Amino acid sequence: xxxxxxxxxxxxxxxxxxxxxxxxxxxxxxxxxxxxxxxxxxxxxxxxxxxxxxxxxxxxxxxxxxxxxxxxxxxxxxxxxxxxxxxxxxxxxxxxxxxxxxxxxxxxxxxxxxxxxxxxxxxxxxxxxxxxxxxxxxxxxxxxxxxxxxxxxxxxxxxxxxxxxxxxxxxxxxxxxxxxxxxxxxxxxxxxxxxxxxxxxxxxxxxxxxxxxxxxxxxxxxxxxxxxxxxxxxxxxxxxxxxxxxxxxxxxxxxxxxxxxxxxxxxxxxxxxxxxxxxxxxxxxxxxxxx
Amino acid sequence: xxxxxxxxxxxxxxxxxxxxxxxxxxxxxxxxxxxxxxxxxxxxxxxxxxxxxxxxxxxxxxxxxxxxxxxxxxxxxxxxxxxxxxxxxxxxxxxxxxxxxxxxxxxxxxxxxxxxxxxxxxxxxxxxxxxxxxxxxxxxxxxxxxxxxxxxxxxxxxxxxxxxxxxxxxxxxxxxxxxxxxxxxxxxxxxxxxxxxxxxxxxxxxxxxxxxxxxxxxxxxxxxxxxxxxxxxxxxxxxxxxxxxxxxxxxxxxxxxxxxxxxxxxxxxxxxxxxxxxxxxxxxxxxxxxxxxxxxxxxxxxxxxxxxxxxxxxxxxxxxxxxxxxxxxxxxxxxxxxxxxxxxxxxxxxxxxxxxxxxxxxxxxxxxxxxxxxxxxxxxxxxxxxxxxxxxxxxxxxxxxxxxxxxxxxxxxxx
Amino acid sequence: xxxxxxxxxxxxxxxxxxxxxxxxxxxxxxxxxxxxxxxxxxxxxxxxxxxxxxxxxxxxxxxxxxxxxxxxxxxxxxxxxxxxxxxxxxxxxxxxxxxxxxxxxxxxxxxxxxxxxxxxxxxxxxxxxxxxxxxxxxxxxxxxxxxxxxxxxxxxxxxxxxxxxxxxxxxxxxxxxxxxxxxxxxxxxxxxxxxxxxxxxxxxxxxxxxxxxxxxxxxxxxxxxxxxxxxxxxxxxxxxxxxxxxxxxxxxxxxxxxxxxxxxxxxxxxxxxxxxxxxxx
Numbered sequence: 001x002x003x004x005x006x007x008x009x010x011x012x013x014x015x016x017x018x019x020x021x022x023x024x025x026x027x028x029x030x031x032x033x034x035x036x037x038x039x040x041x042x043x044x045x046x047x048x049x050x051x052x053x054x055x056x057x058x059x060x061x062x063x064x065x066x067x068x069x070x071x072x073x074x075x076x077x078x079x080x081x082x083x084x085x086x087x088x089x090x091x092x093x094x095x096x097x098x099x100x101x102x103x104x105x106x107x108x109x110x111x112x113x114x115x116x117x118x119x120x121x122x123x124x125x126x127x128x129x130x131x132x133x134x135x136x137x138x139x140x141x142x143x144x145x146x147x148x149x150x151x152x153x154x155x156x157x158x159x160x161x162x163x164x165x166x167x168x169x170x171x172x173x174x175x176x177x178x179x180x181x182x183x184x185x186x187x188x189x190x191x192x193x194x195x196x197x198x199x200x201x202x203x204x205x206x207x208x209x210x211x212x213x214x215x216x217x218x219x220x221x222x223x224x225x226x227x228x229x230x231x232x233x234x235x236x237x238x239x240x241x242x243x244x245x246x247x248x249x250x251x252x253x254x255x256x257x258x259x260x261x262x263x264x265x266x267x268x269x270x271x272x273x274x275x276x277x278x279x280x281x282x283x284x285x286x287x288x289x290x291x
Numbered sequence: 292x293x294x295x296x297x298x299x300x301x302x303x304x305x306x307x308x309x310x311x312x313x314x315x316x317x318x319x320x321x322x323x324x325x326x327x328x329x330x331x332x333x334x335x336x337x338x339x340x341x342x343x344x345x346x347x348x349x350x351x352x353x354x355x356x357x358x359x360x361x362x363x364x365x366x367x368x369x370x371x372x373x374x375x376x377x378x379x380x381x382x383x384x385x386x387x388x389x390x391x392x393x394x395x396x397x398x399x400x401x402x403x404x405x406x407x408x409x410x411x412x413x414x415x416x417x418x419x420x421x422x423x424x425x426x427x428x429x430x431x432x433x434x435x436x437x438x439x440x441x442x443x444x445x446x447x448x449x450x451x452x453x454x455x456x457x458x459x460x461x462x463x464x465x466x467x468x469x470x471x472x473x474x475x476x477x478x479x480x481x482x483x484x485x486x487x488x489x490x491x492x493x494x495x496x497x498x499x500x501x502x503x504x505x506x507x508x509x510x511x512x513x514x515x516x517x518x519x520x521x522x523x524x525x526x527x528x529x530x531x532x533x534x535x536x537x538x539x540x541x542x543x544x545x546x547x548x549x550x551x552x553x554x555x556x557x558x559x560x561x562x563x564x565x566x567x568x569x570x571x572x573x574x575x576x577x578x579x580x581x582x583x584x585x586x587x588x589x590x591x592x593x594x595x596x597x598x599x600x601x602x603x604x605x606x607x608x609x610x611x612x613x614x615x616x617x618x619x620x621x622x623x624x625x626x627x628x629x630x631x632x633x634x635x636x637x638x639x640x641x642x643x644x645x646x647x648x649x650x651x652x653x654x655x656x657x658x659x660x661x662x663x664x665x666x667x668x669x670x671x672x673x674x675x676x677x678x679x680x681x682x683x684x685x686x687x688x689x690x691x692x693x694x695x696x697x698x699x700x701x702x703x704x705x706x
Numbered sequence: 707x708x709x710x711x712x713x714x715x716x717x718x719x720x721x722x723x724x725x726x727x728x729x730x731x732x733x734x735x736x737x738x739x740x741x742x743x744x745x746x747x748x749x750x751x752x753x754x755x756x757x758x759x760x761x762x763x764x765x766x767x768x769x770x771x772x773x774x775x776x777x778x779x780x781x782x783x784x785x786x787x788x789x790x791x792x793x794x795x796x797x798x799x800x801x802x803x804x805x806x807x808x809x810x811x812x813x814x815x816x817x818x819x820x821x822x823x824x825x826x827x828x829x830x831x832x833x834x835x836x837x838x839x840x841x842x843x844x845x846x847x848x849x850x851x852x853x854x855x856x857x858x859x860x861x862x863x864x865x866x867x868x869x870x871x872x873x874x875x876x877x878x879x880x881x882x883x884x885x886x887x888x889x890x891x892x893x894x895x896x897x898x899x900x901x902x903x904x905x906x907x908x909x910x911x912x913x914x915x916x917x918x919x920x921x922x923x924x925x926x927x928x929x930x931x932x933x934x935x936x937x938x939x940x941x942x943x944x945x946x947x948x949x950x951x952x953x954x955x956x957x958x959x960x961x962x963x964x965x966x967x968x969x970x971x972x973x974x975x976x977x978x979x980x981x982x983x984x985x986x987x
Contacts, residue, residue, distance in 0.1 A: 009810065009890060012802035013817060016865065019799055023858050024824050027832035027839065034834060042370050042391060063679075092720055103725050105970060109732060112969035114919045116937035117958040120944045121735045124951060128531040129543060132734050135751040151479070151534025153686040166731060178977040227828035230921040234941050237359065239480025240533050241682035248922075251830040256363055256926070258672050261834050268830045275826055321930065326942065336772040353772045354930055357945040367837070368929050371846035542747065 034265035041259035054266035063242065064267060067250035068274055074161060074232075074246060075225035075278070081165045083218055086172025087210070093173070094180045104177070111170040119234035122163035126150050150236050157244045160235050164225075172217045179213040180206070222282060226275045247271045318606050319350045320376040320613055323365060325596075326355040328538070329557035329629030330429075335617075338626070342616045349609050359481060362671060365601075369393050374603045376610040380425055381482075382416035382595045383674075386666040389419045394599035395607060398423040408620065412658045413633045416666075417597045425599035426618045427633045432591040432657045433490050433553040434650075436562065437576040441550045444469050450576055453584040454494055454518075457551060461527045464550050472529035474522055475549040477540045478685070479533065480678050486594055487553055488681055489664050491515045493590035494582045499665045506702050508677070509695040516684055516691040523685055533685060545570055553580065555594060557629040559650045577649050579657045591661035669705050676701045732962075738955035739763070746951045762956035774943075778957065780931040781939040784849050788924075788935055789917035791853035793910050796860045801906070804868035805894055809877070818869065825862040829922050832858065840927060847933045855923050860913045867912075871905035872898060908975045915965050936961045 035054055039047035058064055093104050113121070125132045126149035134146040149159040183206065191201045229248035232238065238245030238253075245253075251271060255264025324335055332355050339351050354375075356364050362384055368374045380388060388394045401423060406414075413427025435457075437450060445464050451457035461473035477483035492499070495518075497511040522528040529549060531539075537554055541561060544552045545568035563572035579589040598614040600607050616622065623632035627643055631654050637643045644651045667673065680698035684691045738746060739762060741755035768775040807818045836855060837846075845851035879901070880893050888896065899906075921937040928934045940961055944954045969976065 009806045012806050012890075015799045016803040016821075016861070017817065019795070019854075019857055020821065020824070020861065023836070023854060024827075024832065027835035028827075030835035030838075031831055041366065042393075089724060092717060092724065095717055097714075097717055097721055099721065103721060103728070105973070106725070106728050108969040108973045108976070109728055109966055112915065112965040113732060113962045114937060114965065116919075116921050116941050117735075117962050120940065120954060120958055121731060123944070124738065124955065125731060125734065128534065129539070129546075129548075130747050130749070130751065130951070132751060135749070139750055146531075148531040148534055151531055153683075153688070166727075170728070174973070174977045223826050227830075229829070230937075234921075234944070236534075237480065239678075239682070241480065241686055241688065242679045248828055248830050252833075252922075253675070255830075255834050256367065257675075258669075259366065265834055268828070268834070272827055272831050275828065279826060323929075326945075332774070339772060352930065356942055359945065360942070364929055367926065368846070370837075371841040372844045373847055546747070546749070 031265045031268055034261050035263075035269050036266075037262045039261040041256065041261055047262065050262065054263040055270070057263065058266050058270055063245075064247075064250055064270075066242070067245045067247045068271070070157065070243075070245060071226055071228060071247040071271075071274075072278070074157070074164075074228055075222055078161050078164050078168070078225050079218060079221045081161070082169045082172050082221055083214065085165065085169040086217070087176050087214065089169065089173040090176035090180055090210075091206075093177055107170050107174055107177070109170070110167045111174070113167060115167070115230045116234055118163060118167045119231045122159070122166075123150065123235050126159055151240055153240055153243050156236055156240060160232055160244060163235070164228075164231055168221060168224075172214075172221065175213050175217045176210050179210045183209050219279075219282075222279065223275075226278055247274070317350055318348055318609050319352065320604075320606060320610055321352045321354065321373075322613065323361070323368070323375045323378045324353060324355045325361050325379050326357050327557075328561065329555075330626060331629070334626050338617060338622060339613075341622075342613060345616075346609075346612070349613070351613060365393075369601060369603065374601050376604040376606055377598060377600055377614050379428065380597050380599050382593055382597065383664050383666060383670045385417060385419055385424055385597070385599075387668045387670060388599065389422070389424050390668045392602055394424045395602045395604070395611075396422045396424060397426075397600060397611060400611060401426075402615070405615070405618070408635060409618075409633050410635050410658060412593070412661065413595065413597075416593060416595055416663060417599075419666075425597035426614050428596050428598045428614075428618055429630050430593070430595040430633055430654075430658050431555050431630075432594055432654075432661050433486055433555060433580070434559075434577050434653055434657065435580040436544060436552050436554055436558060437578070438470075438544070438547065438550045438570070438574055439576045440574045441469050441473075441547075442576075450578050451581055452588075453581050454491075455584045457581065458522070458527070461522075461550065462525070465527060470548065470550050472548070473527050473550040474532075475529040475535065475540050475543045475552050476532045477535045477537045477554070478682070479536050480682055481536060482674060482678075483536050484678050484681060485664065485674050486592065488512075488515065488519070488677075489592040490553055490580050490590060491518065493592050493662055494580055494587070496583065496586040496590075504667070506673075506699045509692070509699040512695050513691050516681060516695065519681075520685055520687075520691060533682060556631060556650060556654060559647060560629050572646075577653055579653050579660075589656060589660060591657035593661045593663045672705055673702045735955050735958055735962075738952055739959045740956075741952055743950065743952060759952065762950070762953040763960070765953065766956055766960060774953075777931050777934075777939055778936075778960070781934050781936045782960075784928075784931075784933055785918060785936040788849050788853045788856065788933075789914050791850060792856035792860055792917050793913045795853065796857050796864045796913060797906065797910060800861060800865040800868055801899070801902075802894065804865050805872055805898060807865070807869045808872035809880075818865065821862045821865045823862075824858070825866070829858070833923065833926060836923075837926060846927055847929050849933045852924060852927055852933060852935070853917075855927065856917050856920060859920065860916060863916065864909055864913055867909045868902070868905070871902060871909075875901050904975065908972075908978065911968065911972055911976055915969070918965055 036049055037047045038050050093100055128146055128148040137143045150156050187205050188201060191205055227248055228246050232244050232246050233249055236244045238249045251264055251267045254267055255261050326332060336353055339353055343351060365378050409427055410430060413430055417423055417425040417427055441464060445467050447460055451460055464470050464473045476487045478487055492512060492515050495515050497515060499508045501507050540552050540554055541558050543549050545562050547569050559577050561567045562570055562575045579591050582588050582590045598617060600610045604610050620634045623634060624637055624643060638651060638655055676698050680694040683689050684694035740758050740760055742757060742759040745752040745755050765774055766778040769779060770776055807815060840846045840851055875898060880897050883893050883897050924935040924938045940957045943957050
């Protein structure tokens with residue numbers, strides 16, 4: 001069929017454009033406008049344009065810069081771990097083992113647990129007095145003193161990351177497993193006949209086959225991880241000493257707790273630029289690998 | 292036709308989404324309170340039910356959020372067209388709310404009975420520029436709780452009379468193996484940390500600001516912070532303190548894992564409640580925090596809260612009626628188990644005093660001497676800055692002096 | 707041969723570890739929810755509750771004026787209506803659009819790219835104007851408005867996945883319909899949608915779970931039991947000044963139940979839908 005001119009069907013997109021325009025497009029434009037003003041939350045005093053002041057002070061704000069670092073580090077560690085663990089788990093669950101079906105059935109459980117519940121669950125597990133983790137490690141003799149997981153400056157972020165990996169490795173594993181299961185049997189057989197050993201078969205046949213779906217999983221996870229708000233907010237509210245305050249939490253506090261919509265918007269725009277930058281870098285790296 | 296029907300479906304979707312429910316006829320009030328131990332949600336709901344029974348034309352919807360969300364929720368809802376009618380206000384927020392015009396000036400509407408009967412300290416914190424912006428709901432401070440049997444195990448029969456004596460006792464307790472960490476405080480990155488710090492500031496006789504309202508905590512607060520750091524470094528302070536709020540502290544103390552702690556008055560009854568605690572009433576000591584030797588005898592910092600009518604409320608009279616009811620003497624006496632009344636006369640009422648003479652005596656003294664945290668319009672932000680600085684000093688990331696210098700620099704930059 | 711057997715043993719060992727890793731945290735949450743307070747605050751812990759205590763579930767599921775149960779059950783209803791409304795709006799709007807994107811490649815794909823791009827933006831990028839907008843139109847604390855806001859998350863996701871799925875439907879089928887004289891609408895309703903139904907079901911489920919999970923907007927834009935969703939109510943229940951661990955755990959279990967049960971039943975379909983988005987590229 002010839003690709004006809006599409007003008008005729010434009011109206012079928014209109015509803016989507018309308019909704020997107022109202023709830024995404026227009027607010028985005030407004031965020032940009034706000035970012036050049038000193039608007040407050042309650043409109044108690046009139047706002048005025050302040051030019052680039054918000055942006056300039058943003059780059060001098062050490063709290064903001066360190067919150068960007070937290071978000072970046074969080075995304076890096078969490079996504080890398082999830083991809084590695086997820087792939088390994090998928091490979092294992094693709095083996096013909098007894099009981100593997102049962103484990104596969106439960107694989108979705110971590111991902112299906114709502115983020116807030118996941119955060120609360122791990123907060124209870126990490127509790128320094130009555131948490132299951134401390135009690136378990138103590139009873140196993142691995143620690144001789146209860147540890148303050150979320151209250152130690154050097155352990156808090158790692159503990160949150162661990163909780164996030166628990167929930168989201170399963171998404172990666174499910175996606176990779178599904179693509180593994182559609183891997184044609186003959187390809188493996190043919191390679192076996194050619195004398196390829198297990199490792200070679202994995203590198204030259206399995207990996208190239210699962211990489212596209214792995215990429216989807218990675219993109220989904222990176223996008224989510226850089227934006228992180230819920231899990232940290234519920235577990236530590238950004239403490240201790242703001243060591244776990246992510247960029248999203250920072251913007252929220254600036255705009256809503258400190259009632260400064262103008263500079264909050266400027267921070268938000270910088271966060272958006274930061275996310276786009278991260279994703280571009282990632283795309284670049286992927287394309288290079290493809291070649 | 293098809294085109295039209297698509298648009299029609301869309302229009303219906305949008306209309307239903309945008310349509311607003313019709314307003315109700317009876318007077319409906321929305322009250323925003325706080326999820327806490329005293330007054331508990333259950334208590335407030337019981338009070339509210341009684342109020343509604345007495346006022347059949349008024350329906351009150353109560354909502355409770357954690358302390359950390361209370362101010363944000365109040366402000367966000369105030370900014371919207373459906374604000375609350377009555378809200379719970381922490382003493383440090385009155386300046387901000389009043390300067391933004393969020394809460395109603397009720398100076399003229401306060402009954403004489405309240406003016407005469409309620410503790411003077413209560414009126415202090417709800418009054419800004421001679422205008423009364425709310426009713427005191429409860430007065431409170433962080434009292435010093437101590438485990439009497441632990442102290443006597445180490446040979447101390449008397450409560451400490453100064454900070455120095457208290458630390459000495461703690462060291463002895465630790466050395467004798469009575470308790471691993473004698474102190475536990477609520478020092479998570481939250482307002483609770485500032486409350487603890489402020490109490491010790493009081494004990495050292497120090498102020499955050501000078502008479503003109505300039506921050507001087509980088510000079511006045513250093514030795515207080517160094518004192519707290521030394522407690523941690525010497526292993527006297529439970530290291531988990533840095534992630535604890537008041538309820539966590541209560542659990543630790545009630546489990547017999549601490550000799551000293553600071554907490555609000557509600558803990559007194561709960562610390563000897565067999566369902567909540569392993570301690571018995573005669574083990575739980577309560578007093579006003581002693582001061583630093585040679586500086587002052589006692590120290591207390593106000594952690595009181597009041598009830599206000601939101602200025603945008605559509606039913607200000609009913610809302611005032613409701614908060615007057617919540618603060619009336621009879622009701623406060625009835626629910627005084629965990630929270631002492633704001634009425635002067637209650638403190639001489641044997642029914643109120645009985646079984647907790649120590650607490651009531653401590654409260655009488657504390658309410659008389661207690662000071663407030665800095666009441667400035669941008670308090671919340673200043674507090675957040677201080678919280679981070681104090682914590683980073685406690686973690687050893689910065690010296691006490693550097694941390695407070697940085698905090699004051701940031702606080703001065705606030706508009 | 708011996709080597710092979712050894713690696714099998716390793717695999718079984720890994721399988722057991724994996725199962726424990728997946729199950730243990732959530733199982734512990736379930737155990738906490740039916741334990742008594744004293745078991746949960748003893749040191750070291752009582753791993754197996756000495757007596758069953760389901761009072762927390764009772765408290766959360768019993769209605770009463772201004773009670774926790776009322777709060778919780780209302781939140782359950784709000785979560786459901788918000789999620790269903792958001793997904794319905796998103797699907798109604800995206801199916802025709804995705805079809806056009808799939809069948810008529812051209813400059814319109816810029817719009818598709820824009821939609822997918824918005825998926826990358828953090829909610830903080832537009833929450834401030836959204837708040838002001840909701841305030842202006844008196845829509846704060848309103849389930850339907852919240853559902854509309856949820857479309858910012860769900861809509862880009864739907865249009866991307868649905869387009870990928872329509873790509874899989876052979877054009878020839880539609881051509882046959884055109885020869886029979888079918889208009890655009892008929893092609894969509896009679897040819898595409900019936901074939902798309904399974905995929906639509908998957909997308910809808912995914913979107914429902916996403917909406918069920920949402921916390922940020924709900925926290926900002928709702929304040930009463932008429933609109934607060936489960937994540938907000940539960941996080942309020944759990945934050946700071948509440949130390950009824952079993953009650954918190956019970957709330958978590960109840961809030962997880964719908965997505966976990968649905969997920970475990972429909973796992974295959976869910977995963978297939980997700981994979982379809984990427985395998986071909």
